[in-house]
Amino acid sequence: MVPVFADVEAAAARIAPYAVRTPLVESAVLNALTGGRVFLKLEILQRTGSFKFRGACNRLAMIPLNERSKGVVAFSSGNHAQGVAAAAQLFGMPAVIVMPSDAPRSKIEGTRALGAQIVEYDRVQDDREAIAARIREERGAALVRPYDDAAIIAGQGTAGLEIAEDAARFGVTLDDVLSPCSGGGLVSGVALALKGAGSAARVHSVEPERFDGMKRSLEAGARAQAPGGPLSIADALMAPIPGVIVFELAKDLLAPGFAVSDEDLERAVSFAAQKLKLLVEPGGTAALAALLAGRIDARGKTIALILSGGNADFATVAAAVARLPAP
């Protein structure tokens, strides 16, 4: 089922007692660099350090009370894992999370600290969906999909609703909104919310090269698989193809997508730390990376970049700063 704007509004009411109302803040540094007005949506400050809590919280809040004791199961490289674990903890539900063994230690430990049971798998050899399905059958636990689910998309869309509200409060009209994209739950939910809130902003997905399934799908007009290949530094953004429900929304709501290289992402991580004073994980910087790499010209325009997550190991950020110091 494809979500509608009312689902985003309902999600906003449902998660309000639990989620952080994250700020939209103008960046004088990026204004000066681009000649436009650049606003940042700081989902790095969301509960669990990424936007993923929004969707997970909305999805779990919709599980009937008499089914909650069976718990939930999810597979995730880390941010969805923490979002689901945190929501499960708040609702008193057991959670099993299937995570790749090469996920950042901060994400694995963060998930464990939220009371979830972790099952690790090999990203190349194992089938995470099969592992999750088995756990689901054994326990009767609800599977919480990372993006291809109306409740998840509506939950992520609440970030877009807040962007629209804050833009109105600041008296600005957004021309473009750029969002990191993996399976596409965030970018499609945000586009749904912005349109519903009356914004005419163009909403763009930003993906790592080789994992730019959304960009390719939008160009083809149908879901298309990205080539994949060597793992990206953006561990959170490696879905090879957008979700089915996601793309039903995306094909009508999104402007053309962008792809960025690993070096673009690493440069953005370094820039964020040194110039913006923000610790952003590689995948979380994708929208910023697209701006810094010149994928979009912000001169004379008003744009918003979603910084979607901050769950990098500190060493990852330090390495980026050492290798590509901001000028």
Add this chain to the structure above:
Amino acid sequence: MVPVFADVEAAAARIAPYAVRTPLVESAVLNALTGGRVFLKLEILQRTGSFKFRGACNRLAMIPLNERSKGVVAFSSGNHAQGVAAAAQLFGMPAVIVMPSDAPRSKIEGTRALGAQIVEYDRVQDDREAIAARIREERGAALVRPYDDAAIIAGQGTAGLEIAEDAARFGVTLDDVLSPCSGGGLVSGVALALKGAGSAARVHSVEPERFDGMKRSLEAGARAQAPGGPLSIADALMAPIPGVIVFELAKDLLAPGFAVSDEDLERAVSFAAQKLKLLVEPGGTAALAALLAGRIDARGKTIALILSGGNADFATVAAAVARLPAP
């Protein structure tokens, strides 16, 4: 002249076209840690990376147009320098900044990049006030004091006005507000603004041990000098005694002050980077350091911490994370 609340309101209108409306954001991490509700005022996101732009912009905006060509002069360890340089650049005024030669390179370079002329001095041997006075006489430039000036205090107070506005928007009543304190312009301006806006929040200064002139002055009921001694890691917070005008406000408006050790500050720098995803300079973390070190019990209370600046060299933050990793 001691500023009044109307001066803060006038300052807010004056700086609105130039200053960033920085966010107040709730921290789920600190809520969980303290059992209270903890909000962060992110002055690290202010233009030039610290609150200092507010006061400097207000002060320079009040210089008559026919005196602007003579320019301004200021002495500063770095954040005031950048605030003054940025405001001067916006108003097309020449600026000379007298800076200690041991200031963080990021602060010296940041000031130079804003078009200011830098005059370096030795923090131990030279008299920065005398150097600034000489430049002032030679050029007829206006001296922009770092804190003991009604226009500066009123400008810094605009941060307090925004805290009051955002607390109202979130429907919360603040019990306590903690602010880093050096000469006291920020903490006294914020206290003036909060009281004027109808808040009954207790406002506390937080200073490094050995440089806790405000805390000692409040205890004594009169301006008192801190002992000083080895330089603090908080390069921005080493004024030994609060300003005269500052203390006129502070003695009536402030709750008891707190002092924190260098290790408390370094631990807060590490915690901010790892758990809050924020790059905060040592002095900028003083309020957070006081909370983490147990100077105030936030359980069941609603408090706001001002993170006043983020202009640390990245290596300083990396060293803190390496030495005192967050648990």
